[in-house]
Amino acid sequence: MRISAETEREFLQAVFKAQHFSDQDGALLADTLVDADLRGISSHGIQRLAWYTRMIKDHTLEPEQQPKILKESSTSLLIDANKSMGQIASAFTMNKLIAKAKQSSIAMAVIRNSNHFGTAGYYSRMAAKQGLIGISTTNTRPLVVPTNSLEAFLGSNALAFTFPADPHPFVFDGATAVVSSGKIQVLAKKGEQIPGDWAVDENRHVLHDAKTVEDNLAKIAFSEERPGGGVLTLGGQDEVNSNYKGFGNSLIIELLTGILAQGSLSADTNTGKHDFSQFFMVIDPAFFGDLDVLKANVTNMFDRIRHLKHLPGTKIMIPGDREYKHYDENLVQGVSIDEATLDEMRAVGDEFGVTVPSEASVED
Template identity: 85%
Template sequence: MKISAESERQFLEDVFKAQKFNQKDGALLADTLVDADLRGISSHGIQRLAWYTSMIKEHTLEPEQQPKILKETPTSLLVDANKSMGQIASAFTMNKLIEKTKKLGVSLGVIRNSNHFGTAGYYSRMACKEGLIGISTTNTRPLVVPTNSLEAFLGSNALAFTFPADPHPFVFDGATAVVSSGKIQVLAKKGEQIPGDWAVDENRNVLHDAKTVEDNLSKIAFSEDRPGGGVLTLGGQKEVNSNYKGFGNSLIIELLTGILAQGSLSADTNTGKHDFSQFFMTIDPSLFGDLDVLKANVTEMFNRIRNLKHLPGTKIMIPGDREYKHYDENLIQGISIDDTTADELQKIGEKYHVTVPTEEASNLE
């Protein structure tokens, strides 16, 4: 079914209120999920609500707790998320960094004891709205098999980078693995096959059945006795396709998050504190030249790339183009909800006595 963005937002805010998040935090959480769905990133949208709800039940996250600053300098910030939702600690940190960077040109922050934070691009775009370059990263559950490994150790370890441009910012937002686990979850819910070589079994044989892979990833991510297999690094199955470069990218994120924050490695987030770590950086590009000139130059570069000769029936898109296109379309057409997620929302609505949005109630044209 399809629902409107506003009906999704209202439902989420009502659920988060019932779960004891304060109004400001509930509105932020709802906005991050609606924003992901509007941009066509359904892996990080409302389909995550059931998981968030289970984390509250297990006390992996505590809705009423707030992030705390552990150490601060004019250009840096170390934050304890204090088991609050990752989005809450991340937005708190990014807002602080934006203030610092407007004064001194550059700043960076690290968060420990956090949780899933939604899409990395959400926070980088916060910086870009203020004319700044934004960088956002996180480690995750253990999902990714290093080059030649038979077992998972790394997280999907997302990276987002934004740069001011027209008609919209440059936004690269993606896992440093070949894919995020959320995309496999969505395919499994729909009963669909994995279209590419994304995941392997305990013998490093490629798997294409999304339900089989999702079941295995759940065991890897949430149990102490982990089976083999997992998601591949960028570059896929073989070293000849440079999968060691994807491995290296994932390790960089691990160093900037779990190691720098002195939190858990992705490999260890399935036991103990179940904590994620995040890293953020903001840079004022006007340190190096007039912002309008820089924006004009980067916009010209992107337009030259978009207009290169290309394969018939294809289109060259700059990172961010697709998501902004989806955003505009989905505002009008509505957000698609798969049947499994719709059933999950129905159960959550009944549990918290919240009205679940329906296609008929969404007033879509």
């Protein structure tokens, strides 16, 4: 099923308005979800709407509250998201950091009392659009089993890094685990199997049934019940494949977010405050040399990599290439929405008196 990006945006803005977000905040939230769907990152697109709605109902987030600056210097910020939506606090923070980095060459911030912020790349791309380097990270619900562990402790702990380049900025945006939970959610909704070794059970045996894994992750992430199993770190199941390096990457994000913000560890976000923390950094590369020369050098490096000898029938893609290709295609053909997510949209729309896109506006 496909629906135009503009139709999706209008539906989301109407829902967020009915949920008492301001017009400005609702537009931002809608943009982050539509942007994810356009880039083919459906795990962080409109399929998150039902979850956001549940968080409003249980007061994990408060639509009318705004982030607060707790501490500020010329190069740093400490922000209290104040239980506002993670996207709202993150965009607010990144705009502040961009202005600071243009004056001081570098700026960083930590956000506490936040929640899910969508795709990390959305905020790093804000910096890239201004010719700056952007770094965005977050901790999450407990999902990830450390090396040799039988139970989850870490979050999928996303990291995004952007660098100015042509024809589009370099964008690395991904979990520091094998996969984000959202991708498993999408497979479960579609009734599909997990294609790789992404998740394990309580005995650390690999599972491939997405519904089984999603049910287990929901118990881990959203209740005080802590069954074993979870998502694997980068490197997969075994130490011989260096999964301890993925473990280390996840820990770095945990230190920069939950620890530095003096908030909850990913392991504890399913109880108590239910808060996430975020870390952002913006760097002005022009401090180190002419920006046009730097961009040309980066672009040249990527072009050389793209044209290396490669396996027949394959293509070498730089991080970000695939997402920009999806973006251009989906602007024309519409974004893909699975039937389960469409049912959730109908339920949310009925609850808040918002007309859901009709079958006539959805193409097979």
